[in-house]
Structure formats: C-alpha cells, structure tokens
Amino acid sequence: MTNQPLTSEQVRQYQQDGYLIVRNFLSQEEVDKLYRVAIDDSAVSKNAINVNDSTGKRSKLSLWYKPGNDTYGLLTRSEQLVNAADALLDGDTAVCHFHSKLMQKEPRVGGAWEWHQDYGYWYKNEFLLPDQMMSVMVAITDANEENGCLQVIRGSHKMGRVEHGFAGEQVGASQRYVDLALQTMERVFVELKAGDVLFFHSNILHRSEANLSDKPRWSMISCYNRQANIGYNDSASSMSSITPIEVVPNEALLTWEAAGLAEEGADFLAKEADVALK
Numbered sequence: 001m002t003n004q005p006l007t008s009e010q011v012r013q014y015q016q017d018g019y020l021i022v023r024n025f026l027s028q029e030e031v032d033k034l035y036r037v038a039i040d041d042s043a044v045s046k047n048a049i050n051v052n053d054s055t056g057k058r059s060k061l062s063l064w065y066k067p068g069n070d071t072y073g074l075l076t077r078s079e080q081l082v083n084a085a086d087a088l089l090d091g092d093t094a095v096c097h098f099h100s101k102l103m104q105k106e107p108r109v110g111g112a113w114e115w116h117q118d119y120g121y122w123y124k125n126e127f128l129l130p131d132q133m134m135s136v137m138v139a140i141t142d143a144n145e146e147n148g149c150l151q152v153i154r155g156s157h158k159m160g161r162v163e164h165g166f167a168g169e170q171v172g173a174s175q176r177y178v179d180l181a182l183q184t185m186e187r188v189f190v191e192l193k194a195g196d197v198l199f200f201h202s203n204i205l206h207r208s209e210a211n212l213s214d215k216p217r218w219s220m221i222s223c224y225n226r227q228a229n230i231g232y233n234d235s236a237s238s239m240s241s242i243t244p245i246e247v248v249p250n251e252a253l254l255t256w257e258a259a260g261l262a263e264e265g266a267d268f269l270a271k272e273a274d275v276a277l278k
C-alpha cells in the first residue's frame with residue numbers, strides 16, 4: 001500500500017470534480033490476496049445478493065456493515081484509506097464506516113447500473129450531510145470500457161441531490177436531470193487497473209454498463225461517513241455509520257492473520273432488509 005498522504009492538489013481536484021483516482025494504491029501482492037479471498041471465502045458467495053438490471057442481466061454483490069479483522073475489513077480500516085477519507089470528507093468528526101460491498105460483475109453476465117447518486121439512496125436513510133459521505137472503489141481486477149467500468153459525470157456532485165425513482169430493480173436518477181447534466185458536463189469512463197482506487201462524492205452521478213467481455217470486473221466499494229452525520233433512519237447498519245473506525249496499520253492487510261469474513265459477525269445485508277434496494 002502506498003503511504004503517501006493525499007496532496008492538497010488531490011483534495012482540490014476531488015472537490016472540483018467530485019472524484020479522485022489514485023493509481024497503484026495497492027501492491028500486486030495485496031491485490032492477489034484480495035482476489036483470492038473473494039474467491040475462497042465462502043461467506044462472500046453465501047451472502048451474495050443478485051441485482052438485475054432492466055434487461056435482466058445480473059450483478060452479484062455481498063454487502064456488510066461492520067468492518068472486521070478479515071482481509072477486506074483490514075483494508076477498509078487501513079490508516080491509508082481512512083486518512084484519505086478524512087482529508088476528502090467535509091467536517092471534522094471521526095471517520096466511520098457505513099458499509100462495504102464486493103461487486104462481482106461476471107463475464108457476459110454482469111449487469112448495468114443506472115445513473116444514480118449514492119446519496120439518492122442514503123437520503124432515504126435520513127443522513128443530512130452529503131458532503132460528509134463518500135464511496136471508495138478499490139479495483140480488484142482491471143476495469144475498463146469493455147468490462148463495464150464505472151462512468152461518472154465530472155462535477156455533477158455540485159448539482160446537489162437529484163430526484164430518484166425506480167428503474168427495474170434499481171433506483172435511478174431522473175433522466176431529465178441526467179440529460180441536462182450531460183449537455184454541459186463531461187462523462188468520464190473511469191478505467192482502473194487492479195490496485196487503483198477511486199474516491200467519489202456521494203452526490204456524483206455515476207453508472208456502469210453491463211460486462212459483455214470475457215473478463216470479470218470485481219471491485220470493493222467502501223462507504224465512509226462522519227460520526228456527527230447521523231442517519232436517523234439507518235437502523236440497518238447497527239450504528240456502524242456513526243462508530244469511529246478502529247484504524248489498523250497499512251501492513252495489517254498482508255501481515256496480520258486475517259479472520260474469515262463471517263467470523264467477525266460482519267453483519268451482512270439480506271436483500272429484504274434494505275430500504276434502497278427495495
């Protein structure tokens with residue numbers, strides 16, 4: 001893991017664009033370990049939820065609230081990631097973990113995600129301050145236009161929250177506002193190499209295409225929040241979203257003996273329980 005703190009230029013870029021890419025955030029060895037765990041840890045497949053897009057293509061994701069002593073928990077809790085979130089989030093209370101998910105977009109099967117803002121969902125959990133919430137995507141495999149990488153509308157976080165409605169099984173942003181945004185703002189395909197990390201603001205509009213290629217697209221997305229930003233309708237996350245993260249050293253990911261994902265009571269999401277996915 002890199003141990004370079006974010007520069008003030010990177011912070012400025014995030015504030016301006018609503019996202020920031022940090023290349024080679026993780027080493028090859030760390031990526032290999034994450035990939036192996038994603039395949040080997042039975043808790044991942046046992047807790048996988050299928051999400052269909054409007055054409056019936058299916059993505060798999062496993063979502064948990066409490067970051068534990070498993071390999072993914074150690075990454076989420078690493079000094080490097082938490083300090084970066086601390087530098088990018090508005091406010092000054094402790095950095096907390098809302099939830100993490102392992103996104104599995106299988107070759108030719110993995111579905112699309114409609115244009116949305118993550119805060120379009122989180123607003124329903126009654127969090128009041130979108131500038132104090134963000135998502136961090138860690139690429140476990142390469143992600144490119146062919147296998148359905150994330151797309152963002154640069155600067156769209158400055159629009160504030162856009163109305164969301166149902167689009168198939170997913171919740172999508174108002175097409176009218178997406179169309180208007182695209183008239184003046186640039187759509188960017190966020191191509192990542194395994195080990196690169198993307199930080200993005202809770203109000204940036206983003207989507208992704210189905211994976212029509214023969215390569216998987218796997219990533220972990222961890223969402224961070226500030227302790228003072230209470231989700232008044234967030235019983236699901238059992239207070240994780242306002243509990244300060246127990247930070248671990250960067251080297252924990254490779255050197256600590258990791259638990260299995262389920263051993264720590266990681267508190268997986270069951271599909272029926274989620275306000276946003278319903």
Ligand SMILES: O=C(O)CCC(=O)C(=O)O
Nearest residue numbers: 103113118149150207208
């Ligand atoms: O992984 C993707 O393509 C998008 C997923 C996403 O935006 C989400 O789960 O909120």
Ligand SMILES: [Fe+2]
Nearest residue numbers: 116117118206
């Ligand atoms: Fe999203």
